[in-house]
């Protein structure tokens with residue numbers, strides 16, 4: 001039996017309107033949990049199924065890689081359901097035969113492989129893989145298609161080198177982190193080094209500009225790009241080259257953007273160019289078989305520190321609409337029902353956000369009655385706050401066996417808060433830190449990737465320097481410095497020197513044999529790059545370089561752990577090859593460089609998730625703990641004197657509250673040691689903005705009372721039928737979709753709207769028949 005008879009049934013009237021809108025611009029604005037992301041996802045399926053749009057003509061921008069993955073999975077599910085219906089002959093015969101054939105063969109193919117779904121960074125990295133060689137940089141820098149993507153730590157080490165080694169500046173006075181941030185800011189506004197100086201015509205401005213200039217030169221000579229370049233260079237390329245823009249404009253007939261309120265100006269420029277082909281006059285735009293569809297919520301704009309600007313969302317209709325009198329109704333849909341949170345949670349969120357002055361009022365109605373009480377817990381200090389969380393987690397899990405550890409999230413304002421919470425829960429509760437040390441940030445993974453990057457892009461000097469003596473092979477720093485200075489004097493990449501035996505023999509003295517061996521190893525694998533599957537290349541180079549052996553020799557737990565992680569990298573490569581059309585090594589490396597913290601989030605693993613409020617955007621959890629509501633921490637002290645920044649903190653708090661589906665716990669401490677010093681803390685001003693009658697300030701009972709249920713089928717263990725409507729204490733109303741097993745061992749699969757399907761043992765959880 002198909003789970004949904006028609007996939008549009010899973011949408012309300014306004015969502016359906018948004019999904020069925022075919023051509024032209026459409027803006028969906030709505031509050032948290034109102035089904036924006038769901039509408040966007042269904043729209044993709046609808047374009048393919050009902051308008052026969054080719055998947056490769058659809059560009060969908062998500063905020064995280066994880067969201068992209070989920071979207072693909074959801075679309076696959078819709079196709080699978082459709083396929084099931086086809087087999088039952090329900091509706092396909094209504095279509096003309098050629099369409100039936102087309103649809104069937106489409107559905108059987110792995111359609112989502114051909115969709116362009118991803119973050120801005122991953123999508124435009126892919127476009128640059130095709131076209132970067134056509135980019136004309138005003139400074140004459142060039143990149144080729146095998147470019148390497150530098151992550152934050154690569155970029156910072158480059159900046160640090162420039163500051164200390166090249167410009168001989170004091171890195172205490174000119175903090176490389178700060179400089180890197182300034183460069184990033186400049187890039188996010190489309191500024192060149194000269195623009196920075198013009199904006200800031202003083203000594204500091206000159207230093208930033210100079211470091212920026214040198215940084216860019218070195219990126220280019222390493223054939224590398226940083227994250228900001230992945231957006232900025234396509235924007236410049238599209239502006240300078242009509243035919244390339246025309247090509248991608250033609251390719252992307254339907255553009256969809258989630259979380260549009262957090263786009264910055266350059267990202268906006270890219271979207272605008274792709275949608276309009278650079279046509280400045282709105283009346284000349286031709287929307288035949290084309291659309292741009294964006295969804296967002298100005299109340300959830302929380303990335304202004306990355307130059308995100310929610311006025312972009314507010315200006316959408318002005319940018320893309322035709323300005324005729326009925327434009328407003330044609331180009332905007334509002335969603336007004338919240339499907340995620342219990343009514344009391346929603347009311348608390350709505351009341352809080354009303355304190356912001358800079359907002360457009362909107363309606364957000366609950367669809368799910370009142371849930372468990374919201375508690376605000378006052379802890380003595382941060383350690384006791386951790387104990388509180390631990391107690392609640394254990395109690396709730398114990399009382400509600402159907403709650404998995406993966407159903408809980410703990411949200412905090414800054415990463416530093418996680419340590420104490422971890423300490424409190426680590427012995428009993430499996431947890432994961434989202435945004436802690438990422439898989440791809442671990443040393444062994446970065447080393448392995450550096451080998452692979454060097455194979456595909458020998459000019460990548462950062463990678464080369466990372467592994468030239470890793471594992472130790474007797475190439476000392478002095479030798480390396482000698483080789484580097486030769487490459488700098490000749491103005492050629494370091495690899496050019498290293499791969500030439502004669503040069504090495506001249507420069508490297510006693511270490512020359514080692515350098516030559518290293519160069520030969522790399523060259524041998526380079527020559528085989530196209531013949532061997534990526535996984536074999538990885539295995540081969542890790543063995544032959546002695547890297548794996550070195551770890552084995554160490555014999556410590558830590559080394560063992562690193563070996564395990566390298567195995568995990570193998571799996572990541574295999575999985576990538578299976579899931580992606582572009583399964584080249586370059587494709588994998590780009591993907592790895594872009595993998596964000598959130599990719600670690602794997603609900604199937606059943607772990608409590610700890611993350612910052614920023615990282616929680618777009619996600620949802622049955623039970624949410626929002627901790628550290630103290631003045632100076634949340635809202636953050638830097639925002640206290642700046643009304644606009646304070647409003648952004650309040651939006652962040654709104655985001656936090658609205659992640660909760662069933663239950664919300666808020667906490668603050670009377671005293672907190674953070675970043676080394678212990679200080680008294682006063683409750684966050686946001687707490688006083690919450691409706692008093694909806695927040696319970698006493699301690700929650702350690703063992704929450706079980707609600708007495710009338711007419712439960714608990715313990716009877718029989719007579720359950722598919723289609724039974726039931727009420728569950730945590731998940732609310734649902735429908736039994738499957739009865740699994742029988743007698744004592746009967747379990748039920750229950751579909752809860754807005755939550756999903758849960759397998760429940762009716763003997764343990766009381767289910768009320770309704």
Ligand SMILES: Nc1ncnc2c1ncn2[C@@H]1O[C@H](COP(=O)(O)OP(=O)(O)OP(=O)(O)O)[C@@H](O)[C@H]1O
Nearest residue numbers: 010011012032033034035036037038339340618754
């Ligand atoms: N019409 C609907 N009927 C039932 N459930 C729905 C409906 N629309 C959305 N949902 C469910 O409501 C929850 C919130 O939806 P979704 O994540 O799409 O909201 P959103 O507007 O994107 O939220 P956010 O602003 O936090 O990104 C999800 O669990 C989703 O499956």
Ligand SMILES: [Mg+2]
Nearest residue numbers: 036037038618
């Ligand atoms: Mg969303």
